[in-house]
Amino acid sequence: QNLTPKDAETVRTWALLTAKPVVFLVNVHQDDILKGKNKWFMKIKQWVDTYAPGSKILPVSVSHENKIMAMDSDKLQELQKNSTRYKSVLPKVVQEGYRALRLIHFFTTGEDEVKCWSIRNGTSAQRAAGAIHTDMERGFIAAETMHYEDFHRFEHVCVC
Structure with missing residues (x-):
């Protein structure tokens, strides 16, 4: 201190x-x-x-x-x-x-699955991709982001 x-x-x-x-x-x-x-x-x-x-x-x-x-x-x-x-x-x-611990949830979705990752709050989308696999961080282009509360309320990615 x-x-x-x-x-x-x-x-x-x-x-x-x-x-x-x-x-x-x-x-x-x-x-x-x-x-x-x-x-x-x-x-x-x-x-x-x-x-x-x-x-x-x-x-x-x-x-x-x-x-x-x-x-x-x-x-x-x-x-x-x-x-x-x-x-x-x-x-x-x-x-x-x-x-x-200043962590947040970072969700990824596919056709038939949703996965949750823990990342430090304030982490860039590119770095968050690296939490999944380092190749994804290196080849990162863009991400679609939304708050979980919005997704939960509207129930579809297209509406968010």
């Missing part, structure tokens, strides 16, 4: 695990997740704010997640329509992990 810009750049090249951003997952009781509060959470948050400022902290009930994952998928979908108590926090955990 008290490094000169030159020292900070040198340390960054070492890719130290301790220099990576952190997302703290706090395992709390299932009832606390459903109520939206826990007697220890704010104390833990204060500690995180003091010793790891800027880090994200998420409450998670591992036992609740385990119950959700063990449910029959059709039954779970039906329960989720009527109540948020059966909603998993795992998508939010993944989203926060991506945000902390």
